Amino acid sequence: xxxxxxxxxxxxxxxxxxxxxxxxxxxxxxxxxxxxxxxxxxxxxxxxxxxxxxxxxxxxxxxxxxxxxxxxxxxxxxxxxxxxxxxxxxxxxxxxxxxxxxxxxxxxxxxxxxxxxxxxxxxxxxxxxxxxxxxxxxxxxxxxxxxxxxxxxxxxxxxxxxxxxxxxxxxxxxxxxxxxxxxxxxxxxxxxxxxxxxxxxxxxxxxxxxxxxxxxxxxxxxxxxxxxxxxxxxxxxxxxxxxxxxxxxxxxxxxxxxxxxxxxxxxxxxxxxxxxxxxxxxxxxxxxxxxxxxxxxxxxxxxxxxxxxxxxxxxxxxxxxxxxxxxxxxxxxxxxxx
DNA sequence: AAACCGAGCAACCGCACGTTG
DNA sequence: TCAACGTGCGGTTGCTCGGTT
Numbered sequence: 481x482x483x484x485x486x487x488x489x490x491x492x493x494x495x496x497x498x499x500x501x502x503x504x505x506x507x508x509x510x511x512x513x514x515x516x517x518x519x520x521x522x523x524x525x526x527x528x529x530x531x532x533x534x535x536x537x538x539x540x541x542x543x544x545x546x547x548x549x550x551x552x553x554x555x556x557x558x559x560x561x562x563x564x565x566x567x568x569x570x571x572x573x574x575x576x577x578x579x580x581x582x583x584x585x586x587x588x589x590x591x592x593x594x595x596x597x598x599x600x601x602x603x604x605x606x607x608x609x610x611x612x613x614x615x616x617x618x619x620x621x622x623x624x625x626x627x628x629x630x631x632x633x634x635x636x637x638x639x640x641x642x643x644x645x646x647x648x649x650x651x652x653x654x655x656x657x658x659x660x661x662x663x664x665x666x667x668x669x670x671x672x673x674x675x676x677x678x679x680x681x682x683x684x685x686x687x688x689x690x691x692x693x694x695x696x697x698x699x700x701x702x703x704x705x706x707x708x709x710x711x712x713x714x715x716x717x718x719x720x721x722x723x724x725x726x727x728x729x730x731x732x733x734x735x736x737x738x739x740x741x742x743x744x745x746x747x748x749x750x751x752x753x754x755x756x757x758x759x760x761x762x763x764x765x766x767x768x769x770x771x772x773x774x775x776x777x778x779x780x781x782x783x784x785x786x787x788x789x790x791x792x793x794x795x796x797x798x799x800x801x802x803x804x805x806x807x808x809x810x811x812x813x814x815x816x817x818x
Numbered sequence: 819a820a821a822c823c824g825a826g827c828a829a830c831c832g833c834a835c836g837t838t839g
Numbered sequence: 840t841c842a843a844c845g846t847g848c849g850g851t852t853g854c855t856c857g858g859t860t
Contacts, residue, residue: 496828496854519845535846536829571848583828586849591826 493528497537501527505534506542540581547579551588
């Protein structure tokens with residue numbers, strides 16, 4: 481019954497790998513492969529290591545084509561957008577970045593990228609109240625770290641020149657945790673106030689999104705130039721700023737600053753004249769989607785005429801997490817966000 | 819020059835889930 | 840059918856190194 485014990489941990493070496501160990505492992509794997517059994521591998525290879533340790537060493541360091549060193553801006557954006565969509569599913573994120581390991585990306589996020597995003601928060605304080613409201617509503621509409629997602633896959637190893645396709649793939653079966661999160665949207669038409677999580681495309685690239693899975697539709701925002709609209713209702717408009725949406729939010733308690741930085745970071749990646757597709761809503765609630773276009777350096781929500789103060793207040797008042805943005809004792813020019 | 823501190827990163831730990839016998 | 844096992848994953852730890860005091 482069952483299998484042989486994994487490994488005798490008492491006799492296992494731990495800690496950093498020596499060059500000799502690396503060479504042994506690499507040589508063995510290149511000649512023999514894993515043989516489908518990592519646990520038995522160290523003994524065969526003459527290593528006093530746990531199989532799990534060997535596997536980790538191989539995957540994170542010795543494997544061919546591993547890319548070490550600085551992450552590019554494109555990689556940053558891909559990581560951000562995927563993190564926005566699926567949270568800390570590092571293995572999935574790593575799958576979109578050839579040569580990068582999940583451990584690498586996880587470390588990079590925790591030590592650098594997160595701080596980099598936090599650094600983008602400050603410029604937000606320069607924005608107008610209306611835009612603060614927009615961002616506030618972004619936050620409430622966004623459960624960045626827990627939302628279900630649209631996954632992107634790169635068709636080439638070069639993230640800067642690749643096209644992306646929305647993939648309705650097997651990853652999704654692993655995302656059940658996301659769906660368990662308590663977010664509900666009660667109404668339908670899309671507005672800039674319901675921007676959800678974000679996925680970014682290279683400006684010149686076309687988004688191809690079959691979105692066969694209703695769940696995949698849930699929570700998508702992307703950037704594109706002459707992008708084709710792949711939303712379920714085919715609507716491609718930039719008039720959402722005139723459509724008011726009411727929704728409920730009962731999302732989790734994510735790190736607001738982190739979300740803010742991420743949203744701001746993604747927003748800043750869009751150039752004038754480019755469009756941003758926004759989509760939110762599971763099939764059961766109706767899909768919310770459409771396009772907004774950045775014109776004259778402004779998003780639709782930037783126009784003071786687009787949002788009255790009461791509307792902004794209402795938007796914000798529905799949020800459970802926006803006190804850091806809006807001081808409702810103040811009005812007009814004195815609205816504070818920090 | 820030494821002590822201290824923080825950032826970065828490699829590696830470990832423990833859990834969940836699929837597979838095997 | 841089910842317990843034992845293997846694998847993969849995300850979170851965490853702890854070591855190393857460079858910068859600062």
